[in-house]
Amino acid sequence: EIVLTQSPGTLSLSPGERATLSCRASQSVSSNYLAWYQQKPGQAPRLLIYGASSRATGIPDRFSGSGSGTDFTLTISRLEPEDFAVYYCQQYGSSPRTFGQGTKVEIK
């Protein structure tokens, strides 16, 4: 089973700042099948990024994903008020599909 470790656990930033979230895998993620999700309180997760760097339909271009192998990054170029949420990475290259523990982006 691939273990995904996200860092930091919490990121305290102000609107307009840049957010950089990390996701590290315990072994290489097959075909870079790595996704990022955003979850707000009381809501289902929303797919942001798939294939490590492809934005899902309707996702603003301030969200970008990068990385390969075992190290992946989600970057939010300029935080908007609606971006404060919890972010999860997930690998779907091997079974069982696994999630990271999440990074909370909170308002500073």
Add this chain to the structure above:
Amino acid sequence: QLQMQESGPGLVKPSETLSLTCTVSGGSIGSGSSYWGWIRQPPGKGLEWIGSIYYSGSTYYNPSLKSRVTISGDTSKNQFSLKLSSVTAADTAVYYCARVSGPMDYWGQGTLVTVSS
């Protein structure tokens, strides 16, 4: 626009079987282009993949739950279902259904299932 809705009891007694159904609209689970899956999230915690089903009936389960999980589909009703047996308090969670087209791109709103006597 694909929509998904979970339904089922919100309270289950310990040792009993949790049963949930996901109804899909705006798309067909029998189309063969996607898997259909279940994910859960204990209160205040992270996400856990439970398993997935393909239109052919092939299933894939998380090994940590495999002995207790059954996922089945009914293409005539455009629904798929989850059964989790011998539940304990540790199975208390919000249960989500999702379309699995590689990543999970469409999600239901989730339903809270509490295991308690």
